[in-house]
Amino acid sequence: MKNIRNFCIIAHIDHGKSTLADRLLQTTHTISDREMMDQVLDDMDLEREKGITIKSHAIQINHKHKGEEYILNLIDTPGHVDFSYEVSRALAACEGALLLVDATQGIQAQTISNLYLAIDNDLEIIPVINKIDMDGAMIEEVKDQIIELIGCKPEEILLASGRTGIGVDAILEAIIDRIPAPKGKEDAPLQALIFDSVFNSFRGIIVYFRIVNGVLKKGDKVKFVSTNQEYEADEVGILKLGLEARKEVKTGDVGYIITGIKNAKEVKVGDTITNALNPTQEIIKGFQEVKPMVFAGIFPVNTDEFEELRDCMDKLQLNDASLTFELETSQALGFGFRCGFLGLLHMEIIQERLEREFNQTVITTVPNVSFIAYTTKGEKIIVNNPSEMPDAVKTDRIEEPFIKAQIITKPEYIGNIMTLCLSKRGILINQSYLTQTRVELVFEMPLTEIVFDFYDKLKSQTRGYASFDYHPIGYREADIVKMDILLNNDKVDALSALIHRGKGQEFGRKLCEKLKELVPRQQFQIAIQAAIGAKILARENISAMRKDVTAKCYGGDISRKRKLLEKQKEGKKRMRQIGNVEVPQEAFLAVLKLDE
Structure with missing residues (x-):
């Protein structure tokens, strides 16, 4: 056991974690040249297309050092703020971490937050400056930044x-x-x-674990502590590029177990596996429950595919423990799920994975965050979507979640960032210079304001030089109202949104204009209105399509044409009374892209 090392690589997005992992695997000949390709551990198509790591990947490396054989278990982690839960799980299975900093970009927001996660887990940290062969590498400056951040000696930095x-x-x-x-x-x-699990359609659920004490042998009877279920270990082994079966896995190793479990509910990430015949009395203190930041509804396009979607969500949750979901019904869209995500990128990835891995086409509603409403009777209601909002008459006050945002940027972009954050109701808490070319700005902001497009705007305002990280700091009272969208005086519940009263009129007007472009014309006039309570804030009309009923009249008396037009007019009246409006899928997504 003294020759085992468990470590992970942590860094900001795009600082070269996966590339460094490739070199480690190549140098130690863990992977043959034939199997070698760029970002070899990113095995999802999505990860390759977007150039980001979404899942943590574990792999075992054998390395000879000073005549002794060592086993190194490497876990490559994601760098994006939306997948920080993956990072926290990887850290729980390790004793050390490589802190990677890009020589051309220096320390960025996510570097700092991942570092704090590692320090909380008491990991040994090895600072590494990557990309030193690039033209714009500022090695000495970045060294100073690292020394200032973690207080290490200059010679400790690799x-x-x-x-x-x-x-x-x-x-x-x-x-x-x-x-x-x-x-x-x-x-x-x-x-x-247990730090991860995946679903395999032939073999059931494959559980990844790290052994803290004891030995796990093939054929052992094992027990999952939190669900109290017992299984037989059909196969155990270690993680190479694929799965490699072994007779036993010992203390300190990272491995996998297959027990033929088919039901996703029986495996919980962070749970303890023990021997059923000689169980341990202590469970491992693992992870805190994940706190979703953004909520959105996911509905099947055809309502009869609901059961199938439920199965797919269960399987996806196995592989992505930070996804939370519960049942929800909507008048417009039927049965579906209310899902909690860690951020907008996370939401986009889940939607893509449902389509690619499970062939599910889904409709996603407007994302929002959860509010707390207090009624006049003193009851506390958690509001996750607009339909749960209590009546305005019965509501005493509403509190919205606030976050502490940490933005690191170059001094010349301070003005742009200030303008952006203040327009999003941000409060400047602190501004400090980390170095002469690095400024850290700390804002307190409502989470509602950053849910939509804050990150994209921040990147475009600073030409990509700002890095952004945030964590929740509790709830504060706010003037939040429910805005309804009416089509021909019918509320479309899937388009309702909870927003700040000050933004109501502008938001309503933009949304009505956008819907006017997207909703197809009918034989009758359609009114699109945005309303708060009974007060209409904005209105757009979609004019009627006119069918030429007089086309078959050639010549003859004008009264024949008039008679046909009168008949059409009567029909239009009747149509408007019972006419239903079809809303296309793009309309639900329009809300996200209002500023484009």
């Missing part, structure tokens, strides 16, 4: 290039010398922490 392989040997040496071996007893009762 220089490397994931692309060319410079410095990879030094990193492997540092992993072996600096990261402690796992602690644990092989003769103690089995204790293993």
Whole structure:
């Protein structure tokens, strides 16, 4: 066990984690040249297309150092703020972390927040400056930033290039010398922490774990502590590029177990696996429950596909424990799910994965956050979507979630960022210079305002030089109202939104204009209105399409034509009374793209 090292790579998005992982695998000959490709651990098509890591990937490396064989378990983690839950799970299975900083960009917001996560988990941190072969590399400046941030000595910082392989040997040496071996007893009762799971349609659920104490053998009877279910270990093994079966997995190892479980509800990430015959008395203190930030409804396009969608959501949740969902019904869209996501990118990825991996086409409603409403009787109601909002007459006050936003940027963009954040009802808390070319701005902002397009706008205002990170700081009272969209005086519940009263008129007007472009014309006039309560804030009309009823009259008396036109007029009146309006899928997504 003294020759095992468990470590992960943490960094801001796009600082070269996956490329460095490739070089580590190549240098140690874990992967043959034939299997080698760029970002070899990113095995989802989506990850390759977007150039980001979405899932943590574990792989075992065998490395010889000073005549001894070492086993290194590497977990590559995502860098985007929306997948920080994946990072926290990877850290729970490790003793050390490589903190990667891009030599051309320096320390960015997510670097800092991932570093704090690692420090909270008592991990040994090895700072690495990556991309030192680039033209714009500022090695000395970035060194100063790292020393200031974690207080290490200059000689402890390693220089490397994931692309060319410079410095990879030094990193492997540092992993072996600096990261402690796992602690644990092989003769103690089995204790293993589940940190991930995937669904395989032939073999059931494959559970990934890290053994803290004891040994897990093939054929053992195991028990999952939180669900109290017992299973037989059909196959256990370690994680190479694929799964590699072994007779037993020992203390300190990262491995997998297949027990033929088919039901997704029986596996919980963060649970403890123990031996059914000799169970452990303690469960491993794993993760806190995930807190979703953004809520949206997901509905099947055909209502009869609901059961199928439920199965797919269960399987997806196995692989992405940060997705939460519950049942929801909508008058416009039928049965579906109210889903909680960690952010907008997370929501987009889930929608894409449903379509690609499970062939599900879904409609996603307007994302919002959860509010707390207090009624005049003193009851507290959690409002996750507009239909749960109590009547304005019965509501005493409403509180909305606030976040602390940390933005790191170059000094020349301070003005743009100030304008943007203040227009989103932000309050400036602190402004400090990290170095002469780096400013950190700390704002307190309502989460509602950053849900839509804040991150995109921030990037465009600062030409991509700002990095952004946030965490929740509680609820505060706010003037939040429910805005309804009416089509021919019928409310469309899927288009309702909870917004700040001050933004109501502008938001309503933009939305009505957008819907006017998207809703198809009918034989009768359609009125699109935005309303708060009984007060109409904006209105647009879609004029009627006119069918030429007089086309078949050639010549003859004008009264024949008049008679046909009168008949059409009568029909139009009747049509308007009972006419239903079809709303296309694009209309639901229009709300997200109001400013374009």
